[in-house]
Amino acid sequence: MSDQPADSAPPRFTRWEQRTEVPLFYASLLFLLGYAFRVLAPHDARPWNDIALALVGATWLIFAVDYVVRLRLSGLGLRFIRVHALDTAVLLLPLLRPLRLIKVYTAVRRRRAQPRLSLYARVITYAGASALLLGFSAALAVYRQERNAKGASIRTFGDAVWWACETLTTVGYGDAVPVTPVGRLVAAGLMACGLALLGAVTGSFSSWLLQVFRREDEKRPPEGG
Template sequence: MKEQSAQVRWERRTQRPLLALAVAFAIAYAVPIVRPEAGESVTRACTAVEWSVWGAFAVDYLVRLALAERRARFVRTHWLDLCAVILPMIQPLRLLRLVSTLLLVGRRARMASQIQLTTYVVGAVVGLLMFGSLAVLSVERESPDGNIKTLGDAVWWSFTTMTTVGYGDHAPTTGLGRVLAVGLMLSGIALLGVVTANIAAWFIARFEKDDAEERRQTAAIESLTAEVIALRAQVSALSGGPVKTTVPRQAAAEDSVGEAGPPISSPRS
């Protein structure tokens, strides 16, 4: 229990720094693609930032593994984090570092209870659009048969691909570009399903709340009706039978004499 508390404290303390590092990774990844004319020193600096951010997420995974109470269970339940950490070590490509960093950022963002689902979905959409555009531009720009040559073309292609519209005016021609297209399509469908489920859950919760309020009001009305019926019964009992029996005896005797007439005097002897 003590180790688990230490793990929770570590995750809470490193949440914002890791998100800041993810922003730095995004900038370092985008600069060489958007500005290909940048010097060799800028490219090397951006590459160093990318590897540093990936290393920070790898260290975070190792620390959480060390602080976990059941490490075997932690590895089984966080296998995607492990794959994201190992993936760039197998083949040091910038695209693999991009995928692994996105996976790690997404996993850590879902752990934060203060991040709402809507915020996470919006961030995921923006991130996928941006990184998808940059990734496809980096692999399609030098293709002789490619038609995605500018950042505007890449963003338009990413948007139409994620929404599964697919106008066809821009399409990847390389194998890696088509793999990116498949990933964006699946991600777009998944995010659309999450948004739809979130909206449906909101409506269902709203209807259940209204139904519960209606049931509460109905129960209150029924309870009030029962009290009114009981009060009527008590009033009827008090004003009906018991009133007649409480008439004074003297008044009752005088009434009986008045109805029978004056008393007949007996003859004197």
């Protein structure tokens, strides 16, 4: 997901992305697993806490190496930071890596020569998977910041998951809200992602319904005068 057209990217850059996208997706799951353990496990759960910390650091280092390699192969120099703004954001905040699921799908389809899903199926699948992973990631991040904060209403991970569901679906009951600056920053990001994902699904579903009804109208015999 970048502003650089695929056909204008250097061949070495394209090959690198195709070969590394799926392994990097698995690395992002390992990052999320390590981060989740660090947040949810007791502080005295040694040596597992140290292992989880090492896993988080190692996977982030893999992301950093990949970013540097793609920067060099792109031929864009420092413009790469702006042109590939999402990649830059993902490097700084690895919990945003679910937003790269479109790249993962494209890489898997090319590698296995699988038929392409319809536009509607791709939008709904991408939005659903992204919502699940982003919601879980945001719940972890908010719970880590809020659980010991003064006056916090998010005290358990269950509270954080409930808050993430409210935020992603734009319901916002107001029974669980972040009070820390970092928690509110995460909330703002999740609100923006929730609106975008919900809008994509709603628009795609509406378009699919219109297409179905149009086909039904075309099959219906003309009414007699």
